[in-house]
Amino acid sequence: MSATQNLTWWKNVAIYQVYPRSFADGNGDGIGDLPGLIARLDYLKTLGVGALWLSPVYPSPMCDAGYDICDYTDIDPLFGRLADLDQLISEAHKRGLKLLMDFVPNHTSDQHPWFIESRASRDNPKRDWYLWRDQPNNWRASIDGGSAWTWDEGSQQYYLHFFLPQQPDLNWHNPEVVEAMHNVLKFWLDRGVDGFRIDVVHCVGKDPTFADDPRCMAGETMVQINDQPYSHEVLRGLRRLVDHYPGDRVLIGEVNIRSTARVAAYYGASDELHMSFNFPPLDAPWDPVVFRLCIREVERCLGEQSAWPTWALSNHDNSRIRSRYGGSLARTNAAAVMLLSLRGTPFIFQGDELALEDTQVNAQTRVDPGGRDGSRAPLPWLAQTPHGWSGTAPWLPFPPEAEALAVETQESASDSTLNLYRRLLHCRRESTALRLGDWQELPSHPQLLAYRRHCEDDERIVCINFDAAEHAFVLTGEWIVEVASDRHGEDQPFAGLVAAHQALILRQKGSAHEC
Missing domain, CATH: 3.20.20.80 (Glycosidases)
Structure with a gap:
């Protein structure tokens, strides 16, 4: 890319x-x-x-x-x-x-002037700005899981609210x-x-x-x-x-x-x-x-x-x-x-x-x-x-x-x-590979997640260890630890081991794209 x-x-x-x-x-x-x-x-x-x-x-x-x-x-x-x-x-x-x-x-909000007008009467010009029905269906609201319809005593209809009753839904078909x-x-x-x-x-x-x-x-x-x-x-x-x-x-x-x-x-x-x-x-x-x-x-x-x-x-x-x-x-x-x-x-x-x-x-x-x-x-x-x-x-x-x-x-x-x-x-700001590069999964131990980011002549390898034990991660060539989540080994050659719950960003030795 x-x-x-x-x-x-x-x-x-x-x-x-x-x-x-x-x-x-x-x-x-x-x-x-x-x-x-x-x-x-x-x-x-x-x-x-x-x-x-x-x-x-x-x-x-x-x-x-x-x-x-x-x-x-x-x-x-x-x-x-x-x-x-x-x-x-x-x-x-x-x-x-x-x-x-x-x-x-x-x-x-039910305190918005639009809704105050909408609920004022059935023939209010803003009545159709919200969703009103004589009978509710079985739709349920988020947050409390109850009915998505609330009865309005003043205008004698139900209004729809996917969330709280204080949050009436707008009618985007209007x-x-x-x-x-x-x-x-x-x-x-x-x-x-x-x-x-x-x-x-x-x-x-x-x-x-x-x-x-x-x-x-x-x-x-x-x-x-x-x-x-x-x-x-x-x-x-x-x-x-x-x-x-x-x-x-x-x-x-x-x-x-x-x-x-x-x-x-x-x-x-x-x-x-x-x-x-x-x-x-x-x-x-x-x-x-x-x-x-x-x-x-x-x-x-x-x-x-x-x-x-x-x-x-x-x-x-x-x-x-x-x-x-x-x-x-x-x-x-x-x-x-x-x-x-x-x-x-x-x-x-x-x-x-x-x-x-x-x-x-x-x-x-x-x-x-x-x-x-x-x-x-x-x-x-x-x-x-x-x-x-x-x-x-x-x-x-x-x-x-x-x-x-x-x-x-x-x-x-x-x-x-x-x-x-x-x-x-x-x-990330200094590396086009990390910002914009392709993503390619790399073979690794099952407890590791490893992938390659690549853009033009910039390349990074990322390896995350999800395990409580260290694991080997084999790469061809010489790589430098650019960032370590625990700071261990940063700016040093990668030795082929990823520590427990450690995550690494690696760059090739001699790369012109250093952070």
């Missing part, structure tokens, strides 16, 4: 997910905000990422952590002002960082809804936003017959099984809009379907999503067989249509990497090497570069109705309590080992996870 064929920025960077409420607090109220994020942009620049994805910061009652939006074109006072968002865009761009917003097209939501994207694109992560985009095109679904009888929720053809028409319209803007604006979809083949369909014929999240790795245990199959499936399904992969091992809806891998720091660091060396664009959830674990919540500290608070804990910036969050106590408890895992602590430790991420991201 030629590097000159892939100059698109989003193929060449790692993207960092900022969960604003837990990133950095700029005003001492215990809730992270935009001024706090702006003050920490140099940290992200030094880390080595190329773009930020900002989870929702719009005005919201916060029934679902901001995914219940009551105004798509403003900023919630919790996070700052619209002027702060403009400053964030400007300051990020000054540092060469792109900024992506979270776009939530499937539903609004051209006025399409126009209104297109205007939302234009509003942010005109302000300089570089693209969007699109929430549950596979849900927007509802089955027009509203037929009962036998899978709902088995307890499955619609967020898992709704996958209608009209969603693709919606996406084609969004793509046409975004493509009219300069600067390679990007659409990244949350297609929460545990089938890579079905996810691949959302790329369309290069006329829908630019990229889509692939969720099987988020479910995968620390097992070489499972990851080998995941990667092969991505290469097969996306390679057939020249679609660009994404890789994520953590996000705001899932347990953190280290918690899923039994608390093992060695496994967590090895996973970082894998994440940042696969073919495609890697996504880093804030705090994974610190090897944070899920925080512990109880009945008194729980916030999220879906039980997802664990991965959303505040980042510890300083070693000493309150870890850089002065003023009111943060909205969630800090994660375990906050002092030892704080940014301040890890910056001075050469073998820390933070410095591993910095080395990996530097190596």
Whole structure:
């Protein structure tokens, strides 16, 4: 593959997910905000990422952590002002960082003016902006697993909500809804936003017959099984809009379907999503067989249509990497090497570069109705309590080992996870093979996952040991250990052994492409 064929920025960077409420607090109220994020942009620049994805910061009652939006074109006072968002865009761009917003097209808050009008009466002009029926079908909602329909006493009909009752679903078959939501994207694109992560985009095109679904009888929720053809028409319209803007604006979809083949369909014929999240790795245990199959499936399904992969091992809806891998720091660091060396664009959830674990919540500290608070804990910036969050106590408890895992602590430790991420991201930026190269699986011991990345005259070999014992890995030629997840043997000749739970990036001796 030629590097000159892939100059698109989003193929060449790692993207960092900022969960604003837990990133950095700029005003001492215990809730992270935009001024706090702006003050920490140099940290992200030094880390080595190329773009930020900002989870929702719009005005919201916060029934679902901001995914219940009551105004798509403003900023919630919790996070700052619209002027702060403009400053964030400007300051990020000054540092060469792109900024992506979270776009939530499937539903609004029940406090959105559109829904307030829609429920006012059956003959309201906005009645058809949402989905109303006299009788519910058997569709089930996500989060609580109950009926996806709620009775509205005032207008004497049921309305549809795939998520909480406070999140009524929009009717994308209504051209006025399409126009209104297109205007939302234009509003942010005109302000300089570089693209969007699109929430549950596979849900927007509802089955027009509203037929009962036998899978709902088995307890499955619609967020898992709704996958209608009209969603693709919606996406084609969004793509046409975004493509009219300069600067390679990007659409990244949350297609929460545990089938890579079905996810691949959302790329369309290069006329829908630019990229889509692939969720099987988020479910995968620390097992070489499972990851080998995941990667092969991505290469097969996306390679057939020249679609660009994404890789994520953590996000705001899932347990953190280290918690899923039994608390093992060695496994967590090895996973970082894998994440940042696969073919495609890697996504880093804030705090994974610190090897944070899920925080512990109880009945008194729980916030999220879906039980997802664990991965959303505040980042510890300083070693000493309150870890850089002065003023009111943060909205969630800090994660375990906050002092030892704080940014301040890890910056001075050469073998820390933070410095591993910095080395990996530097190596990725300097190597066209790691950014854009082909992926080829290599023969290895069953407990090893080994592959070759190659682009023009640049080449890297990656080997991850999933086992608690060391294993031999035989290569032809002389190779140098460029990055080791435990730092052992770096810049030394590779001796043919991979230590327990160690991951390595190797380059050929004498290569002109050194990181």
